[in-house]
Amino acid sequence: MKTSVILSTAVKYLIPLLLIFSFFLFLRGHNEPGGGFVGGLVAASAFALFAIANGFDEAKKFMKIEPIMLIALGLLIALLSGLVPMFFGLDFLTGIWFEKNFPIIGKLGTPLVFDIGVYLVVLGISTKIIFSLAEEEK
Amino acid sequence: MLFAALSGFIFVLLIPIINKYAKNSVGWIASIFPLALTVYFISFYTNVIDKGNSILESTSWVPSLGINLSFYLDGLSLTFSLIITVVGFVVFLYAGSYMKNYDSLGKFYIYIILFMSSMIGLVLSDNIITMFVFWELTSITSYLLIGFNHEKETARNSALQALLITGGGGLALLAGLIILSGISGSMSISSLASMNDILTEHRLYAPAALLILIGAFTKSAQFPFHFWLPNAMEAPTPVSAYLHSATMVKAGIYLIARMNPSLGGTELWNYTIMFVGAVTMLFTAVLSFKQTDLKKLLAYSTLSVLGTLTMLIGIGSDLAIKAFMIYLIAHALYKATLFLTAGMIDHSTGTRNIEELQGLRKVMPITAAIAILASLSKMGIIPLIGFVGKETVYAATIEYTNFGFLFITLAIAANIFVVYITMTVGFKPFFGKFRKTPKTPHELPFRMWFGPMLLAFGGLTLGIFSSFIIGKLINNTELGIITAKLNIPVKLWHGFTLELMLSFITVLLGILLFWKRNQLLKYVDNISFIDEITPSYHYQKLFNGTLKLAKLQSRILQNGFLRYYIMVIIISTIILGGTTLFSLGEMDYTGIIEMPGFEEIIIAIVMMTATYMTVRAKTRLAAIVAVGVIGYSIALIYIMYGAPDLAMTQFAIETLTVILFVLVIYRLPGYLPFSSTARRIRDFIIAGAGGLLMSLISIIILSNPLSSELKNYFAKNSYAIAKGKNIVNVILVDFRALDTMGEITVLAVAAIGVFALLKLRKGADEK
Structure with a gap:
């Protein structure tokens, strides 16, 4: 694929914005529209955009971590967040929260951690599929 | 006893680490485990054997369904447990030397420890469902162990045969056990023993007993299911000694013995x-x-x-x-x-080969x-x-x-x-x-x-x-x-x-x-007739027949053309949904009366135009852009009806889908309309009928407002219990987190599938 100068310049500024936006979507999901799923999708499209602008090899380097690892990590985090309440004698996946509020993040609890897992799995899957399709092209 | 039954599943996690840092002594270290369990079970000797007591321990697992991790130790289960741990110790030690040239020795110990724990769980379980779970685990680990030398085709076939037979028997057993708990209202094996009269006089006694016996006979390789056992000799010898002579094949006999007081x-x-x-x-x-x-x-x-x-x-x-x-x-x-x-x-x-072996006493005294x-x-x-x-x-x-x-x-x-x-x-x-x-x-x-x-x-x-x-x-x-x-x-x-x-x-x-x-x-x-009267001959026939049938039905239903799959799905939906709809009789269609607003009409027009463009597009890219327009329009509808979460996800998904399509299309040859007019008309009718059915169903749903308690429950408790104001997200990550967990797992599997398919094609190209 040919890369356009305009696109790759724009992407430089867009990527951080998109990634911050995806994180923002993820965090606000608890009280307002958003959440791990859509956050992960937005992050994935950020990487897809980067790949279109700079090529897929560059995008892979830029991501630093193999998407399959993200999927595994996400599943593990989701699972562990469910196991935590079992140590307190509660059922699997019961939400537990800290009493106190934290700055920026707001409330912190196991459902939020679970959502991080969802975020990572979605990001991992989307980028994995996009990258493997792109690899086929060569 | 809970710990004794489940400790193996924890211990097994250490094996990869041991195998990495102390590959040569993994056998020694692994054999400590059965030895420790032997000591543990011997410590019950005085209580169970000298005094003649039996011990029952229970930990709740799924109490609402009556499924508990309850374990029962009496003379029978203690004897079996000791056989499992003692022979286990011997085999673990032996395998470390016997299999030292295998690269995958660590994997072997993982499988065999899992097997041992499942077997102990099986003989100790007092709950029929718990026992069944362990029962199936022994079948699965046995499959992995018989097929351990998986480069050999015979080993793979034998493993599959053993799994199909014991697994099929396992299904019969499950059915039998469920009937049994239905009759007795109890899931505890020890309490069934006192209900012999009630059980044996019930009209469902015969099916329950026979189903349980089929499970036991397949597991213990009784005639006519015996033939999987000689074939299972493909396994490495320590496995044959342990699973296929001392322990697993006795599980069926154990079950018969255990059920004898209640069903006998x-x-x-x-x-x-x-x-x-x-x-x-x-x-x-x-x-x-x-x-x-x-x-x-x-x-x-x-x-x-x-x-x-x-x-x-x-x-x-x-x-x-x-x-x-x-x-x-x-x-x-x-x-x-x-x-x-x-x-x-x-x-x-x-x-x-026995013909080649003689006179070894001097070299191997x-x-x-x-x-x-x-x-x-x-x-x-x-x-x-x-x-x-x-x-x-x-x-x-x-x-x-x-x-x-x-x-x-x-x-x-x-x-x-x-x-x-x-x-x-x-x-x-x-x-x-x-x-x-x-x-x-x-x-x-x-x-x-x-x-x-x-x-x-x-x-x-x-x-x-x-x-x-x-x-x-x-x-x-x-x-x-x-x-x-x-x-x-x-x-x-x-x-x-x-x-x-x-x-x-x-x-x-x-x-x-x-x-x-x-x-x-x-x-x-x-005399050659012996080969023909053996049941394995019939097993092979059934097996081949099943494969043939599977091939036939995939050729009809999944012939490799994706458009055909979609057609099959839509036609089935029309037939099944349509017949159900008409069998329900007169329906309320009042939901349609409300006049749509101006914006809705505009969106509808946009969508219909986009649909037309999709069908008439001259290039693939144009068709996909048009499909994208439909997706975005749906997202707009979501926004209008107050579902911003859905809309956002829809936007993101639509965008990514277009990117994916573009990546795929890039590789495809030029676009040529292959389909004849007749075929287009046929597809039009099918698609139209599908659309009509969906519209009718939507109207019916709108005309009959659902009275769901869930909606109120979620609205009331979202903030109170789950501390979140966005109900959709709270449902996803808290109320129904288990579903989400399942969904992300499915997604992960799907991603691996996509990856594998693409890699596979690549490999084929290289050849």
Whole structure:
């Protein structure tokens, strides 16, 4: 694929914005529209955009971590967040929260951690599929 | 006991680490585990065996369904647990040396530890569902272990065969157990024992009992399901010794014994077990005659013993139960030993063919001594435990009034072959003149002979001191096979009885059979019908037939053209949904009355135009952009109806989908309209009908407002309990987090699937 100068310049500024936006979507999901799923999708499209602008090899380097690892990590985090309440004698996946509020993040609890897992799995899957399709092209 | 049953599943996590840092001693370290469990179970000895108590422990698992992790320790489960852990220890130690050239030794220990834990869980479980879970786990681990040498096609086929048969039996068992809990209203095996009257008189008793028996017979390789066991000899020898002689194949027998107090006492139950056991006992013993492979010979003798054990429960008298227990222990000790010595011979000489093996006693004196000691026990020679076992089996069979004469004849005939097998496996390789073998034989290291020696001497000790150890077990323990305690003492020497004479005749005829082997073989070779009457022939036919049917239906339904798949899905939906809709009769369509607003009409027009453009597009890219427009329009509708979460996700998904499409299209050849006008009209009708059906359903749903309590519940508790104001997200990550968990797992699997498909194609291109 040919890369356009305009696109790759724009992407430089867009990527951080998109990634911050995806994180923002993820965090606000608890009280307002958003959440791990859509956050992960937005992050994935950020990487897809980067790949279109700079090529897929560059995008892979830029991501630093193999998407399959993200999927595994996400599943593990989701699972562990469910196991935590079992140590307190509660059922699997019961939400537990800290009493106190934290700055920026707001409330912190196991459902939020679970959502991080969802975020990572979605990001991992989307980028994995996009990258493997792109690899086929060569 | 909870910890004992589940500790293996935790311990197994350490194996990869041990294997990484101490590859050579993984066998040593792993064998500590069964040893520790042996000590643990022996610590119950006084309580269970001396005092005759039984222990029940329970931890709730899914209490709302009556499924609990409850474990029950009595004479029967303690005996089985000790067999599992002791033989486990021996096999773990042995395998470390026997399999040291395997790259995947760590994997082997993972599988076998998982198996051992499942087996312990199976014999300890008091809850039928928990037991079933462990039961299936043993089938799965057995599959992995039989197919351990997975580069070999025969190993893969045998593993699959064993899994299909035991797994199919497992399904029957599950059905039987569910019927049983339906009748009794209880899931606890120990409480079922007191409900014998209620259970046996119920009209569903016969199906429940037969289904459970099918499960047991498949697992314990009873006729006509026996053929998977000789094939399972493809497994590495330690696996054969452990799973397919000492433990897993006895799970079915354990189940029959365990269920005997609750389901037994009827003619259906006892006669079925008795005759199936007797047929297995004789039929498999006769089949052994033509075998030349050491392990196959042992497999057939195992089958014969399994048949005998089954038959004994069927007879069900006090003496028969006593014989069952002694024979069970004796067999576990000598058969595991003989398998292990067969493995030693194989390891040392490079062959398991009995024709090539003789005169090894000078090069392998320790192996020879161990094998002979175990063989003597197997042949029933005094003073080994096998002697006591065979005597009691004969005594119990003679005593049985209904078919005593028939069964004693069958038992003697089968045992003659067992003696013959023993002579072939335990004596022939060591005596006579030495013959050259593929590898130069040598004696084996301590790790390999220590365990088998321990078991062989165990057989001797238990024989000489039979009145103490086994005697106590049988005399004053709750065995769980019958409700009362047995109170029969065990003795080594009964005097010159009829049984002793029969025992003597058996050994004599067995040796004669071995002596005349070559002449008889020539005669037997001319009889070929045996191969055709065996059930494995029918199994193979059924198996091939199933594959053919599967091929046929995939050719019809999944012919490789994706458009065809979609057509099949839509037509099925139309037919199924449509017939349901019309069978419901007059419907309320008032939901349509409301007039759509201006924006809605605009969006509808945009969508219809986009649809038209998709169909008429001249390039693929144009078609995909048009489909994208439809997706975005749907997102707009979501926004208008107050579902911003959905809309956002829809936007993101639409964007990514277009990117994916573009990536794929990039590779495709130019766009050519292939379809004829007739086909387009056909597709138009199908698509139109599908759309119409969906519209009708939507209107009906709108006309009948759902009165859902869930909606109110979520609205009320979202902030109160789950501390979130966005109900959609709270449902996703908290209220229904388990569903989400399942969904992300499915997504992950799908991603791996996509990746694998693409990689696979790449590999094909390179070729």
